[in-house]
Amino acid sequence: MSGGQLPRWVDLGLIPFLNLSAAFLVSGLVVILIGENPLDAVKVLLWGSLGYAEGFGFTLFYATNFIFTGLAVAVAFHAGLFNIGGEGQAYVGGLGVAFACLALDQYVPWYVTLPFAILGSAAMGAAWAFIPAWLQAKRGSHVVITTIMFNYISFSFMVYLLGNVLKKPGSMQNETRTFEDGGRLPFLNDVFPSFGFGYAPVNLSLFVALAACVAVWFLIWRTKLGYEIRSFGANATAAVYAGISPVRIIVVTMLISGGLAGMMAINEIMGSQHRLLIDFVTGYGFVGIAVALMGRAHPVGIILAAVLFGMLYQGGAELSFEMPNITRDMIIVIQGLVILFAGALEHMFRPAIVRFFTPSQALAAKEA
Structure with missing residues (x-):
């Protein structure tokens, strides 16, 4: 693994999972703000x-x-x-x-x-x-x-x-x-x-x-x-x-x-x-x-x-x-958050994960 390259299971599995989790976490906060239980909302959605x-x-x-x-x-x-x-x-x-x-x-x-x-x-x-x-x-x-x-x-x-x-x-x-x-x-x-x-x-x-x-x-x-x-x-x-x-x-x-x-x-x-x-x-x-x-x-x-x-x-x-408090417009907001974290913010977690999986390279770069 060189040049900040990640294992395939991290690049193809872990990072998308973290992005998706972040999207649903923010969506849960939005659901709380409108007075609904996010866990109940997840149950209904599933x-x-x-x-x-x-x-x-x-x-x-x-x-x-x-x-x-x-x-x-x-x-x-x-x-x-x-x-x-x-x-x-x-x-x-x-x-x-x-x-x-x-x-x-x-x-x-x-x-x-x-x-x-x-x-x-x-x-x-x-x-x-x-x-x-x-x-x-x-x-x-x-x-x-x-x-x-x-x-x-x-x-x-x-x-x-x-x-x-x-x-x-x-x-x-x-x-x-x-x-x-x-x-x-x-x-x-x-x-x-x-x-x-x-x-x-x-x-x-x-x-x-x-x-x-x-x-x-x-x-x-x-x-x-x-x-x-x-x-x-x-x-x-x-x-x-x-x-x-x-x-x-x-x-x-x-x-x-x-x-x-x-x-x-x-x-x-x-x-x-x-x-x-x-x-x-x-x-x-x-x-x-x-x-x-x-x-x-x-x-x-x-x-x-x-x-x-x-x-x-x-x-x-x-x-x-x-x-009913979660309107169709709110659903579009949740979909938009998933798109945001999967797309525009796709690299949000990547730098930290690269440093975690390549600590020796990070240390060498810091000493240089």
């Missing part, structure tokens, strides 16, 4: 998200969205890129899902439509990430700024399409027609009734998300392209010196990242809503940033972090119902 089958089904449903958006951010991280555009890429990815379902749902079963929905959502998300990627690779425009701008463009673009082009004839709602059975993914409760998920909308896209985790792991750690992506992210100058094209890596990585974000729409559009409608993303793209940070940009960590945020979403809904 029961609402994990304590019964239907609540756990909702937790898995939300986690599916976060797996897709967390993977999207993580892939970009490995190349030293910060893709803030997952929200817009997922939004536009809904077009790919809707086009596939609207075209095929009356003629073929869902398992024929699903591959086209996966390809359509990935293609649309990747296409929405292409221009920011090209602008950074060829013109030096920072991808953070351009992807944020493209989020807002996507919102306006989708409002126009759903209000003027794709809207169901005669309807006052800005949404497409409802898909037939050929455009609907089965709920897990229908496939595995013994699970007892009830009305939870968790569906087969969960397995698509898990397959995406395996694919991302294989890409990043077992392929030449993945090695180039990680090399470029670790040291862009050395990577260029080694013959790795920065334009190629930036564009290809952002296309993969955008495609993964776009696939989030499969869960919402084909798996739950069964129609394309306005504002179905509702912040999942931004939460994916915290999921990727907390999960250390590794698929296994992303799955665990996604389940955690799924618990906060589902358990928070139960909490606001059982304890």
Whole structure:
């Protein structure tokens, strides 16, 4: 262990645990200030998200969205890129899902439509990430700024399409027609009734998300392209010196990242809503940033972090119902604290832990 490098169990386990503990400690103080018992709040949150089958089904449903958006951010991280555009890429990815379902749902079963929905959502998300990627690779425009701008463009673009082009004839709602059975993914409760998920909308896209985790792991750690992506992210100058094209890596990585974000729409559009409608993303793209940070940009960590945020979403809904003083806005504050400690304050405990695990180096540096 040299240069302040930490054991993997510390870097991947202990530090995220401390950050999460700090977030919940501050959240507990907030709960006390509004006159509620934080231990009771924790019990309700855990029961609402994990304590019964239907609540756990909702937790898995939300986690599916976060797996897709967390993977999207993580892939970009490995190349030293910060893709803030997952929200817009997922939004536009809904077009790919809707086009596939609207075209095929009356003629073929869902398992024929699903591959086209996966390809359509990935293609649309990747296409929405292409221009920011090209602008950074060829013109030096920072991808953070351009992807944020493209989020807002996507919102306006989708409002126009759903209000003027794709809207169901005669309807006052800005949404497409409802898909037939050929455009609907089965709920897990229908496939595995013994699970007892009830009305939870968790569906087969969960397995698509898990397959995406395996694919991302294989890409990043077992392929030449993945090695180039990680090399470029670790040291862009050395990577260029080694013959790795920065334009190629930036564009290809952002296309993969955008495609993964776009696939989030499969869960919402084909798996739950069964129609394309306005504002179905509702912040999942931004939460994916915290999921990727907390999960250390590794698929296994992303799955665990996604389940955690799924618990906060589902358990928070139960909490606001059982304890009215803890409003939905308070739940958003708690979620924000987790994001704050997992993201912006991620290095808060790291210097002290490095000194603790490398005392000889700390002493040598002090004597020098």
